Amino acid sequence: MTKKPVIKRQKEIKIRLTEEEHQALLERMEGAELATWIRNTCLETKLNKQRKYKVADPQLLAGLGRIGGNLNQIARQANTVDSDIEKIRAFAELASIRSQLQRILDHYDR
Structure with a gap:
């Protein structure tokens, strides 16, 4: 079994957001991590969409x-x-x- 190559990210970008802007990003993101979602969205890479399940009654x-x-x-x-x-x-x-x-x-x- 071949392993995926490890990508070492060394550059960092920091931005300041209002609470409302931060909440809006969290609501829009698809996936587990905000950083991954921002990277995929901004760099137009294909997302591995996760299913959203309904809460069971x-x-x-x-x-x-x-x-x-x-x-x-x-x-x-x-x-x-x-x-x-x-x-x-x-x-x-x-x-x-x-x-x-x-x-x-x-x-x-x-």
Whole structure:
């Protein structure tokens, strides 16, 4: 495996900003570090954009946890029964859970 060459930056630029200007820069930057964002923006290099994830809704997480528990119970039941009727019931429950998950996804993925 080849390592990336280390870039040693020795030149330093200092600027003074108002609190509002500094906050505006922080809000615009994409990535982890302000210096990297400024360098990429000013020198027009291509950014490795990081995904911005939404904050998870506690109700959504709780609902998904309950559904996960139901899935585990159904999977355990489906693996232990020999009756075709019971397996069909388990598959029907799985279909119901799938539709519930789709409704949740449609509601929260806006």
